Amino acid sequence: MYIADGHTHCDHSHDSFVPAREMIENALAQGASYMAMTDHCDKDYALIPAFADVPQIDLERHFAESRALKAEYAGRLDIAVGLECGYYAPADKLYADILQKYKTDVVINSVHVAHEEDCYYPEYFTRGRREAYGIYLQAVADSVKAEFPYDVIGHIGYVARKAPFPDRALRYAEFPDLLDEILRGIIERGKALEVNGRGTGIPYIPEDGILRRYRELGGELIAYGSDAHYPQLQLIHFKEVCAGLKALGFKYLFHYLEHKPIAAEIE
Numbered sequence: 001m002y003i004a005d006g007h008t009h010c011d012h013s014h015d016s017f018v019p020a021r022e023m024i025e026n027a028l029a030q031g032a033s034y035m036a037m038t039d040h041c042d043k044d045y046a047l048i049p050a051f052a053d054v055p056q057i058d059l060e061r062h063f064a065e066s067r068a069l070k071a072e073y074a075g076r077l078d079i080a081v082g083l084e085c086g087y088y089a090p091a092d093k094l095y096a097d098i099l100q101k102y103k104t105d106v107v108i109n110s111v112h113v114a115h116e117e118d119c120y121y122p123e124y125f126t127r128g129r130r131e132a133y134g135i136y137l138q139a140v141a142d143s144v145k146a147e148f149p150y151d152v153i154g155h156i157g158y159v160a161r162k163a164p165f166p167d168r169a170l171r172y173a174e175f176p177d178l179l180d181e182i183l184r185g186i187i188e189r190g191k192a193l194e195v196n197g198r199g200t201g202i203p204y205i206p207e208d209g210i211l212r213r214y215r216e217l218g219g220e221l222i223a224y225g226s227d228a229h230y231p232q233l234q235l236i237h238f239k240e241v242c243a244g245l246k247a248l249g250f251k252y253l254f255h256y257l258e259h260k261p262i263a264a265e266i267e
């Protein structure tokens with residue numbers, strides 16, 4: 001079985017303290033054949049005064065180190081040089097410039113900020129579930145139309161990670177119209193939907209109802225990502241993701257090199 005982790009962080013990201021080499025060695029120890037180094041590029045935070053103190057990635061260091069490691073491990077582990085760009089419409093141009101300047105294999109486009117608020121903090125949820133999730137999903141719908149080149153829409157349902165509600169997973173039935181718009185947008189643009197192994201009361205996100213609908217609409221491109229910031233979370237729920245996707249009728253997972261999707265059969 002080909003094991004590919006399309007979404008990881010290391011100490012190039014402000015919220016990880018683990019050297020890249022440690023993440024790579026652990027991926028190898030777990031039998032992975034591919035690992036994407038998708039450290040945070042947070043121009044969303046940079047442009048919103050309340051978050052301006054969030055440390056920004058050192059792009060020179062990130063690309064120099066990840067390219068050197070990619071070369072060093074060639075033949076043992078396919079390392080994708082990447083970024084996870086935090087979507088925020090006014091940052092589109094900044095991302096486009098960065099992605100023109102630095103060569104990447106894969107770019108994940110993720111929403112962390114909705115209504116200029118971080119949906120990771122408790123204050124965000126005081127507006128109630130319907131509004132908190134709705135605002136988040138509208139940001140995801142906008143992100144699909146982003147004007148910078150990206151490959152994968154990251155962790156749909158992320159809003160639930162820190163939500164204080166019982167059964168907090170974001171489900172298809174709650175927002176069918178908005179989710180249809182998002183899924184159709186991903187398919188029309190030839191992008192991939194990420195299945196993220198860090199679920200919220202469920203093993204992975206998005207939940208099966210959203211994945212089922214994606215397939216019904218003709219979606220095929222699916223990428224697994226652990227979103228690990230330290231070794232213990234690498235490849236988390238990979239087996240559950242494979243079993244879940246297989247049960248829904250998906251045959252392949254995809255991973256990216258030079259922005260090209262490569263299919264690996266789900267076993």
Ligand SMILES: [Zn+2]
Nearest residue numbers: 084110154155
């Ligand atoms: Zn993220």
Ligand SMILES: [Zn+2]
Nearest residue numbers: 007009084227
């Ligand atoms: Zn991430």
